[in-house]
Amino acid sequence: MGRRAGAKWALISPFDQPAGPDPAGPDPAGRQLVGFELVRVSVPLRRPWATASGSFSERDSLLVRAVVSLRDTNGDRQVMEGWGECGALPGPTYSSEYTAAATEVSERYLVPWLLRARVTRAAEVWPALSGARGHHMAKAAFEAALLDVELRASGQSMADYFSARSAGTQPARAAVTAGVAVGLANDTHELLDEVGEYVGYGYKRVKLKISPERDAQAVSAVRKAWPDLVLFADANGSYQTLSPTEATERLSALDDFGLACLEQPLGADDLRGHAQLVRRLRTPICLDETLTSYNAVVTALDTRACSVVNIKAGRLGGYLAAVRVHDLCASRQVPVWCGGMVETGIARAANVALAALPGFCLPGDLSATGRFFETDLTSPLPLRHDGTIAVPRGPGIGVVVDQEAVRLHCTWRYWWPAR
């Protein structure tokens, strides 16, 4: 389907979309896969991270380092590396994926299949892994690592790459509005202290984790203290434990606080329940855990189960899918924002680049270096005085991976050479 004359966005029908990323096409650089390294790190958090479904105080993460040999523009062969970060949490508290399982499936299946297919580019990852069901975050980490190599080799930033790949006609933004997600606090006092700390740093958007036990009172207290703050609430599906009537009653109480959106109140598979909430609440309903693929987003929008979309690249299977979802939502004028997974600077830099696309009209979970960790794994992504983060413009993810910090926090690593 062609672009409408004069339209800002192409009208995209789901039936026009290919089943997966575009084929990689010819390879003038003569790329050869050198190998993959899996690196497990455990990075202490500044304060424990608590949601309705669990908490942790160290970020146990799986990183992927992809190494590729290629010819540069002078025809000289050189070896380059790229990094990806798996969004899976330490336990199966967000989705069924968790770090140890991502490591296991990578070791047993994903790495051997990628080596066998001799992949060298991001667009080749999904086709090579089509035999493996699920594990989107693990697959996305390989795609991100190879994309980082590709773009470092071509000298292109991720933001420019995403912009060129998108159907939109506006360029990537130079900066994105930062946002901070605040975990469940022990009491309102503690919550106000923590939110006050971030507002003091300059954050203009805060997302509060809520649960049926800690909702209206907490949101009310924050709203009263900061009437102009852009406020989101994220239930991580926790109202699925209530009856539909009880859930609607409790969540309706949040309508008085001017939330920009209420995220994932019900279970991931409850499209009907979310559609009912869309009809009954004034607060816009956003989906997160439900949206596990491009097709899942299409279904959610078609059934009016949400009016706002959280785009989280790992959950969707990678940044290439995330750009497609961005374009889909833009074509339907659905507001989107970029979700986070308590990630280090490796994934954060890529997320900031993604959120530079013009369809990201709400501020996402994009906080500066230092929000989660005393010691991050990359060069800093600082918060600027106007509450924004500059979009990295260097090649690839645009930040430098701190090899010493990776070594310091590494708990396990293993290298698989291509043969």
Ligand code: MG
């Ligand atoms: Mg969420």
